[in-house]
Amino acid sequence: MVKKEFLDAKEKALRSLEKACTEKKADKEILPILSLINDSEECYTSSSCAGRIVLLEIPKIGDKKKARFLGKWHRTIEPNELETAAKKAKNGLLWLIAQSPIIHIVTDTSEMADTIVKTAIASGFKNSGMKSIRKKIVVEVCSTERLDAPIGRDGILFCEKEYSQLLIDISNEVFKKSMDKLLRFEDKLRDILS
Amino acid sequence: MVKKEFLDAKEKALRSLEKACTEKKADKEILPILSLINDSEECYTSSSCAGRIVLLEIPKIGDKKKARFLGKWHRTIEPNELETAAKKAKNGLLWLIAQSPIIHIVTDTSEMADTIVKTAIASGFKNSGMKSIRKKIVVEVCSTERLDAPIGRDGILFCEKEYSQLLIDISNEVFKKSMDKLLRFEDKLRDILS
Numbered sequence: 113m114v115k116k117e118f119l120d121a122k123e124k125a126l127r128s129l130e131k132a133c134t135e136k137k138a139d140k141e142i143l144p145i146l147s148l149i150n151d152s153e154e155c156y157t158s159s160s161c162a163g164r165i166v167l168l169e170i171p172k173i174g175d176k177k178k179a180r181f182l183g184k185w186h187r188t189i190e191p192n193e194l195e196t197a198a199k200k201a202k203n204g205l206l207w208l209i210a211q212s213p214i215i216h217i218v219t220d221t222s223e224m225a226d227t228i229v230k231t232a233i234a235s236g237f238k239n240s241g242m243k244s245i246r247k248k249i250v251v252e253v254c255s256t257e258r259l260d261a262p263i264g265r266d267g268i269l270f271c272e273k274e275y276s277q278l279l280i281d282i283s284n285e286v287f288k289k290s291m292d293k294l295l296r297f298e299d300k301l302r303d304i305l306s
Numbered sequence: 307m308v309k310k311e312f313l314d315a316k317e318k319a320l321r322s323l324e325k326a327c328t329e330k331k332a333d334k335e336i337l338p339i340l341s342l343i344n345d346s347e348e349c350y351t352s353s354s355c356a357g358r359i360v361l362l363e364i365p366k367i368g369d370k371k372k373a374r375f376l377g378k379w380h381r382t383i384e385p386n387e388l389e390t391a392a393k394k395a396k397n398g399l400l401w402l403i404a405q406s407p408i409i410h411i412v413t414d415t416s417e418m419a420d421t422i423v424k425t426a427i428a429s430g431f432k433n434s435g436m437k438s439i440r441k442k443i444v445v446e447v448c449s450t451e452r453l454d455a456p457i458g459r460d461g462i463l464f465c466e467k468e469y470s471q472l473l474i475d476i477s478n479e480v481f482k483k484s485m486d487k488l489l490r491f492e493d494k495l496r497d498i499l500s
Contacts, residue, residue, distance in 0.1 A: 205472075222416065226440050233437075241435020241446055243427075246420050252435055261455045262472055270469040278399075278456055278464070 118220045121248075122156040125218070129157065139164075141186055141291070142213060145298045149217055152305035154224045158250070160215040162186050163290030165283045167197045171204035182206075188284040191277060198269060206264035210283035212237075212255035212290045218248060225249045227304060235297035236289075255293060257286050312414045315442075316350040319412070323351065333358075335380055335485070336407060339492045343411055346499035348418045352444070354409040356380050357484030359477045361391045365398035376400075382478040385471060392463060400458035404477035406431075406449035406484045412442060419443045421498060429491035430483075449487060451480050 129146065132138040138146075139162035146157050167183035183189075183197030198206065219225045222245045232240035232253040243250045259282050263271050271279070323340065326332040332340075333356035340351050361377035377383075377391030392400065413419045416439045426434035426447040437444040453476050457465050465473070 222439055226438060229435075229437060239433060241423075241437050242439065243423060243435050244420060245416055245436065245439060258454065260453055262476060265472065270466065270472070272464065275464040278459065282456060 115220065118218070121218065122150075125156050125158050126150060139186055142215070142294065145215070145294055145301070148298060148301055148305065149215075154221070154305065155217050155219040155228070158216045158218050161211070161213060163211060163213045163287050163294075165189055165208070165210050165287060167194065168207045168209055169201055169204050170207060178204075188287050189280060191273075191280055194276065194280060198264065201264060201267040203266045205262050206269070208259065208261050208263050208279050208283060210257075210259040210286035212257050212286065213253075213294055215253040216243075217251045217253065219251060220249070222249055225251050228253070228301075231300045231304060232297060235300055236293040237297060253297070255290065257289055259283050259286055309414065312412070315412065316344075319350050319352050320344060333380055336409070336488065339409070339488055339495070342492060342495055342499065343409075348415070348499065349411050349413040349422070352410045352412050355405070355407060357405060357407045357481050357488075359383055359402070359404050359481060361388065362401045362403055363395055363398050364401060372398075382481050383474060385467075385474055388470065388474060392458065395458060395461040397460045399456050400463070402453065402455050402457050402473050402477060404451075404453040404480035406451050406480065407447075407488055409447040410437075411445045411447065413445060414443070416443055419445050422447070422495075425494045425498060426491060429494055430487040431491060447491070449484065451483055453477050453480055 129138065129150070133143070139160070142160055142162040146160060150156050165185045166181060169180045169182055171178045182200045183194065185193070194208070217228055219228065225242050225245060228251050229240050229242055237253050237255045239254045239256050241252060243252050259279065261279055263269060263276065263279065323332065323344070327337070333354070336354055336356040340354060344350050357380070359379045360375055363374045363376055365372045376394045377388065379387070388402070411422055413422065419436050419439060422445050423434050423436055431447050431449045433448045433450050435446060437446050453473065455473055457463060457470065457473065
């Protein structure tokens with residue numbers, strides 16, 4: 113991508129991020145690192161999601177389009193919150209999912225993309241990689257840690273109290289680790305970006 | 307990487323793959339696609355793992371070094387196989403994990419790497435990306451589908467029969483989908499590689 117195209121695309125991306133912030137649709141836990149990236153001349157963020165814990169109902173395996181969010185938390189959770197959310201279950205499989213953050217970064221050179229991938233991997237985001245390096249250069253920053261556990265079907269929970277406590281502990285652990293990694297990545301990025 | 311270095315590294319990688327095959331340490335389900343990649347002049351595989359279902363015991367969360375494999379299958383499994391393997395559990399958390407295949411491909415140009423990433427994503431390996439594009443150019447091919455479910459602690463299973471049947475169904479589904487994706491990727495690669 114030539115510099116002018118890069119700058120135009122960056123302006124557009126920043127406008128839509130600003131809009132998302134105004135409408136409170138942006139995940140605020142991730143905003144400091146987005147600002148850091150967007151303040152540099154060499155890159156910008158095109159999309160992102162902070163780490164989260166979700167309770168999802170999927171009518172059929174793999175049929176994500178028909179999935180319903182029964183709960184969504186950008187923080188650690190308590191057992192009663194999961195119980196309350198699970199009461200909304202109707203039919204299909206109920207999944208408790210803990211997801212690490214994901215950030216898409218567009219860079220102006222492939223060298224910068226390579227540097228960001230290596231920095232992300234060194235910060236603990238082991239699943240990071242460049243998605244495209246011709247025309248648009250896109251880096252995806254993400255981690256391997258996650259929990260994907262089916263916990264019920266057709267409104268009936270499979271879990272005993274002890275087991276659901278364990279799943280919550282693990283989900284909270286994934287969330288906390290994600291936040292640590294974000295801080296580490298932010299620190300390292302600050303040294304790299306102009 | 308200059309062409310000579312690429313060819314030397316390729317020769318070395320092929321020798322160690324051959325050794326792994328002779329010692330039956332290579333996953334045979336994945337060998338056809340590895341051959342296809344290694345027969346082309348523009349790339350070679352540096353490491354790979356076919357999709358699999360594993361039963362893993364981890365003494366402490368995240369402490370993968372001390373993890374023990376109680377079961378490892380490169381195929382779909384039956385409930386009694388999981389039960390038998392679970393009997394070996396002693397202490398720590400017991401996880402049932404279904405993993406998609408992962409293939410690392412080194413290419414001679416970044417254009418080829420970009421093409422392979424896009425082909426992999428189009429074949430269903432949505433988590434694919436370039437890990438490095440300076441010096442050594444490395445593509446990681448992998449998928450998002452997986453199951454990571456804790457199913458017991460300190461030798462005691464949390465699961466009722468119905469729940470463990472569900473986890474097995476999902477694991478088998480992940481495995482079967484992985485095999486379909488590998489075939490799709492192989493077909494598409496055949497059109498691209500020389």
